[in-house]
Amino acid sequence: MPRRKDLQKILIIGSGPIVIGQACEFDYSGTQACKVLREDGFSVVLVNSNPATIMTDPEMADRTYIEPVTAETVAKVIAAERPQAILPTLGGQTALNVAVELHDRGVLREYKVEMIGANAEVIRKAEDRTLFKQAIERLGLQVPQSDHAHTLAEATAIRERLRLPLVIRPSFTLGGTGGGIAYNVEEFERIAARGLEASPIQEVLIEESVVGWKEYELETMRDAKDNAVIVCTIENFDPMGVHTGDSITVAPAQTLTDKEYQLMRDAALRIMNEIGVTTGGSNIQFAVHPADGRMVVIEMNPRVSRSSARASKATGFPIAKLAAKLAVGYTLDEIPNDITRNTPASFEPTIDYVVVKTPRGAF
């Protein structure tokens, strides 16, 4: 399927300032998207509040708005620019949240703006922990046992039912801000209270701890024709419980046999299908018990993630660039691989080296 002809102007939402560190990962992805879409003849409108980015350089987009990345502002930009489509999958969590809000407020419908890459339903299914859990269980896969609390009393009831240590995750926050792991009752109550406050919808997920389990991430791409590839596997040297941002991570995965890896690969493809990611990249995380191999699905980001830039550089597979191309109608088998030039992008990179990322502490 070639490029869509019905779209001329596309709005890209940047990530604004990033909370965890000052990551330039999303500038990389947004810049890639601006470049390929303009090369393809689209008019690109960009909203990003962060002027310290390449993507806000004047030559990157046709129109650049250095404005707060909020639904209010983006709605005004839509009213002024009247794009046919909005691409929210390259600006991290902020962009996804804003796009969903614009959808919920009816702004997208009012101005007939199509969400490309991932639509509101997909984003909700992946982000809402209840919907996500239901989707995973429909596939016969497992997630850590968990339940939601909206009050401290509900949280306590769940704590009594499950066993400490427990993980507390506030819904809809950046990088899980406000959450934590509780090893005792005192910690639990403190973190639960903090989490309820941090969540914009006053909701926390309390779940079975998988601390100490092996942690894996799969970077995936899917097109509108159902072609899907796993771009890269990543294994965290630090087990579950250490944030990926703070972990030593290794690509590709080191301690999975092929049988275990294929189980994970199949799961990832089915999850993409179930969540409904029609085009673009996503990142799916798994935990594996080191002694019995039990595999649980941790989460899925239906967008280019912070690991995507590293996975791109590690494998030579330009995830962000392809995500943009897939969003406007191309399929994986018709896009040439940038590195090899004579093979198509519907190719799972194989590498003959190991890529290691280590965190740098501010000592």
Next chain:
Amino acid sequence: MAVAKLVLEDGTVFTGQAFGARVERAGEVVFNTSMTGYVEVLTDPSYRGQLVAMTYPLIGNTGVTPEDFESPRPQVEGFIVRECSRRVSNFRSTRDLAPWLEEAGVPGIEGIDTRALTRRLRETGSLMGVLSSNDLDDRSLVAKARRAPKMAGRDLVPEVTVPRPMQWTEGWTTAFRVDLPPPPRPLRVTALDYGAKQSILRYLVASSGSSVTVLPATSTAEEVLATRPDGVFLSNGPGDPAAVTYAIRCAKGLLGKVPIFGICLGHQILAHALGGKTYKLKFGHHGANHPVREETTGRVAITVQNHGFAVDADSLASTGLEVTHLNLNDGTVEGMRHRSLPVFSVQYHPEASAGPHDSLPLFQAFVDLMTDRSSAPALAR
């Protein structure tokens, strides 16, 4: 650690350390690009006669997992890795890689530049080589590599086929099975064993709902038909398909009498049986990430491949065969079917062990072909 050398027939010498058995072996040097699945690779009978180099640099991290064996023992002539990991982390591992290879009599070499080796093979094409930790004299080793029998014209099937007929009853018993839909009725599949991988037999059991009759590669068409099969499967295997004349003769005798499905060597034998030809690829396809496009739907599957020979597309003109699958890397034939007979085959490995499961539906296609012969023309369209 003992010094080991890998010497190629073009005079290239790689010096590393020995692991596994301290014996000398000659063979065709090939590289495999799979990042996982070295246990499956080592035990795959199709690697007979070959010294296998892994392009992925760390091999052995998951130890030895017997559930993943493709045959009861390692089959490669020798194993070439950048680093043989002594630190194992996997819940299913029963032992370390090096002692297993040592016990099985398979020599290994590590600590060599496997990327340089791969580049050499890609430039010059397949080369014969010798792996030794006993003889370390370069001139002597080069001479041995040059004397080693070339793969073209070599029939290695007798080394790996079953000696006498047997019933294969095992489906998938581990947690790693992929469930295939049950057939409308149990089907009798007879497999001609040219060195079949066990995972193929398991999928045949799973998809046919019955045990599989496994016959020696030298069986005649009459012997095959005497098992009264609903379908005949032609397996994978090592060596040059053109040299396996008895198998080609047998396949010829089965055409039109029974549905046939071939994989890898079986696919090449089918091509010969119908009058087609095969040729030796420059350095072969050995890996788990080869994109293959199904020509009718345009869909792309990531496939597992292990072949040094390929079917010549031009030779199929008057055979009644048509190409159904193409390799997107080099455009070679990866699948074909007959326009009127219930016959189809793939060059790649739908059982995908090791590798992705994208092509498992082909086992289902074989069941469809066996249960409804009239669907053959539909399949061919």
